[in-house]
Amino acid sequence: MALLRTRTYLAIDAASVAAAEVSHGVKTARLRALVREPLASGALVPGPSGANLADPEAVQAALGRVLDRVGRARVTLVLPDGLARLLLVEAPAGVEPREFVRFRLGASLPWPADETSVDTLAAGAGRVIGAAIGRASVAEYEQAARAAGAQVEQVFLAPLMALSGLLRQGAGEAVHAVLGDVAVCLAFLRDGALAGLRSRRRDRSAGEAERLAEEMQRLSAAAGNGHAGVTLAFTGSDAARLRAEIGAPSPAPDGQPDGDEAGWLGGLLR
Amino acid sequence: MSRQPDFRSGPRGPQPRLWQVGWLGLGALVLALAGYQALAARAEAGAAEARLAGVTREVAALASRRAALAARARAGSDPLAALDAPPARIVADVASVLPPDARLDRLAIDYGRGGALELLVVARDAASWDLLLERLERSPRIHDVEPGPEARAAEVRSVVRARWSAAP
Numbered sequence: 001m002a003l004l005r006t007r008t009y010l011a012i013d014a015a016s017v018a019a020a021e022v023s024h025g026v027k028t029a030r031l032r033a034l035v036r037e038p039l040a041s042g043a044l045v046p047g048p049s050g051a052n053l054a055d056p057e058a059v060q061a062a063l064g065r066v067l068d069r070v071g072r073a074r075v076t077l078v079l080p081d082g083l084a085r086l087l088l089v090e091a092p093a094g095v096e097p098r099e100f101v102r103f104r105l106g107a108s109l110p111w112p113a114d115e116t117s118v119d120t121l122a123a124g125a126g127r128v129i130g131a132a133i134g135r136a137s138v139a140e141y142e143q144a145a146r147a148a149g150a151q152v153e154q155v156f157l158a159p160l161m162a163l164s165g166l167l168r169q170g171a172g173e174a175v176h177a178v179l180g181d182v183a184v185c186l187a188f189l190r191d192g193a194l195a196g197l198r199s200r201r202r203d204r205s206a207g208e209a210e211r212l213a214e215e216m217q218r219l220s221a222a223a224g225n226g227h228a229g230v231t232l233a234f235t236g237s238d239a240a241r242l243r244a245e246i247g248a249p250s251p252a253p254d255g256q257p258d259g260d261e262a263g264w265l266g267g268l269l270r
Numbered sequence: 271m272s273r274q275p276d277f278r279s280g281p282r283g284p285q286p287r288l289w290q291v292g293w294l295g296l297g298a299l300v301l302a303l304a305g306y307q308a309l310a311a312r313a314e315a316g317a318a319e320a321r322l323a324g325v326t327r328e329v330a331a332l333a334s335r336r337a338a339l340a341a342r343a344r345a346g347s348d349p350l351a352a353l354d355a356p357p358a359r360i361v362a363d364v365a366s367v368l369p370p371d372a373r374l375d376r377l378a379i380d381y382g383r384g385g386a387l388e389l390l391v392v393a394r395d396a397a398s399w400d401l402l403l404e405r406l407e408r409s410p411r412i413h414d415v416e417p418g419p420e421a422r423a424a425e426v427r428s429v430v431r432a433r434w435s436a437a438p
Contacts, residue, residue, distance in 0.1 A: 079277070119275030131275055138279045155278040164274060 081180030101130025124193025165267025179236030196223030209245035
């Protein structure tokens with residue numbers, strides 16, 4: 001339970017590692033500290049299979065530095081987007097949602113099925129977001145955090161934390177692009193529930209903003225939105241540049257962070 | 271924060287739900303209240319026990335006093351202690367009932383027979399004699415008044431026997 005205590009979140013992504021201290025109340029959360037250390041390009045490449053840490057020493061050193069700055073060892077590890085397979089499903093009556101997700105994703109996973117961790121997040125309207133991740137990938141990140149002196153209490157996924165916040169907030173009808181350094185999660189929210197979900201790796205070449213905007217429009221149309229006036233919202237890594245490229249409005253300043261950590265951290269603070 | 275899927279690879283126990291934590295908190299509260307009440311009841315029981323011991327001691331003392339008084343009542347002719355009935359007190363009691371026209375010539379106190387009195391009285395006339403007897407009988411500490419033979423020609427001279435006791 002994350003009630004009435006301060007937790008330290010240790011987030012790892014391709015471009016940087018970050019530690020955030022968040023005080024949790026019964027229904028509130030407040031950011032107390034946020035520190036970030038950049039990673040050299042190529043030191044960490046988040047992916048669903050194979051080794052992610054190309055330069056484990058560099059990653060551990062960066063993790064050690066942010067932990068030193070927050071002065072806490074017990075952490076919740078936040079894994080980057082790009083590791084897990086995500087799926088929005090409505091489980092048939094009488095079927096345990098987690099087992100249904102395992103069934104739906106099992107054949108397409110790039111790692112052995114018995115090496116899979118599967119869990120779900122309620123998405124409203126009777127649906128769940130299913131997430132499947134290889135245990136070897138989780139262990140690789142946990143090992144790096146432990147080597148840097150952290151005691152890992154929990155392991156969360158950054159895109160699920162962001163989506164959880166959006167769902168809890170009851171955000172209005174909009175398509176959200178939750179941006180990680182190497183992957184993006186597109187979520188269409190309508191009536192306080194998740195109506196559509198896509199997750200894929202990012203293509204940072206020129207025109208990324210236009211391509212994402214078109215895909216977000218298609219997602220809203222596929223999920224049943226008949227009109228074209230849906231709001232597009234970008235949060236997370238490089239969100240400000242993408243918003244500027246397509247002329248999307250910046251979010252109103254509401255005290256939420258707007259940096260690379262805005263996705264998962266915003267999900268905590270909403 | 272709502273429950274997040276936790277992908278930790280190590281072993282873990284089941285995640286407690288909010289309602290479980292609530293019940294746990296409620297249970298702890300009830301336990302604390304029960305403990306407080308138990309302590310309060312224990313203190314109250316201690317106080318009651320102390321009161322009971324005091325009352326028991328008092329009852330025992332009263333019982334022994336009652337037994338002593340009962341024994342004294344049963345033995346009406348038991349010797350009277352001079353400490354309980356000093357002669358001056360008995361004389362004062364007798365003197366207080368003498369009418370003006372009567373005089374006490376002799377008073378004998380027999381402590382060995384429970385305070386038996388023998389009064390040699392001389393009264394000026396029969397009326398004074400009768401008044402003396404009446405007063406003796408009404409006196410709270412003088413009992414068993416027995417007037418002796420009397421001659422009522424002029425003055426009355428006689429012996430009156432009675433018994434004096436401290437208790438009315």
